[in-house]
Amino acid sequence: MKQENTFDVIIVGGSYAGLSAGMALGRSLRKVLIIDNEKPCNIQTPHSHNFLTQDGKTPKEISTLAKEQVKKYDTVEFYNGLAIEGKKTENGFEITTKRGEIFKAKKLIFATGIVDEVPNIKGFWECWGISLIHCPYCHGYEFKTKKTGIIANGERGFHIASLVNNLTDNLTILTRGKSDFTEEQTRKLMQNNINIIETEIDEIQHQNGNIESLILSDNHELKFEAVYGAFPFHQHSDIPKSLGCEMTEMGHIKTDLFQKTNVSGLYVCGDNSSPMRSVANAVYTGNFAGAMVNAELTQENF
Structure with missing residues (x-):
């Protein structure tokens, strides 16, 4: 019909x-x-x-x-x-x-x-929405206390870090280039023991979408169980x-x-x-x- x-x-x-x-x-x-x-x-x-x-x-x-x-x-x-x-x-x-x-x-x-205009990182799409997540309210509770990364910079990165800091005390921000946090933001991140790494990311290693580590462009490997992304x-x-x-x-x-x-x-x-x-x-x-x-x-x- x-x-x-x-x-x-x-x-x-x-x-x-x-x-x-x-x-x-x-x-x-x-x-x-x-x-x-x-x-x-x-x-x-x-x-x-x-x-x-x-x-x-x-x-x-x-x-x-x-x-x-x-x-x-x-x-x-x-x-x-x-x-x-x-x-x-x-x-x-x-x-x-x-x-x-x-x-x-x-x-x-x-x-x-x-x-989302996501970065071209090997392994990214396989993890997106599973252990590579965008929202602490939607998914954060399931990764509480875990070793956690945040792929973001500037205001986006700072905002997510402030929220996720309540869920875990093992937090690192990966800016994939020079960080552009303000002096005040940088000071607060340091006060809360949140590391900032500026090295580019080459690969996300995972098992069926569950993140195991990030491989940086200098071949350094960082172990994570969850990673937030703001793009x-x-x-x-x-x-x-x-x-x-x-x-x-x-x-x-x-x-x-x-x-x-x-x-x-x-x-x-x-x-x-x-x-x-x-x-x-x-x-x-x-x-x-x-x-x-x-x-x-x-x-x-x-």
């Missing part, structure tokens, strides 16, 4: 934030299309934490159950594919997919996440920016308190618009975005 191409709302991105927005809208009988290519950034993370009722579940378990629950709402449809272009129209928006399909909607929600990122989708969305200094999509962008009728939620990268935050902002879009549709039609 041919899929309808006109909806009240199109949600681009069908992970936690997108599904949460879809549930809020489905429960208000809005006709919704969720477009997703099923490639979440946490695809190899073994366990998700710090989310009430779901603590310790795999990301796949959470998203599979979420999708099953959203599918129960008859007005919500799913499209497996990649959105590559967006256009503002007289009546709302058009989204074009990689396969050439065009879908129309009065409102748009982007829950498309971000892409630059870019938006997973460039459609919001192409439609005129303003960006923050950090590179997130700028929103008001209601997840609304400066583009009328366009909302965003999840990692693309928040530095708080967690499943719980994605679900919250998605739910809120869905409710606010429904409120906007209600005000326009009531």
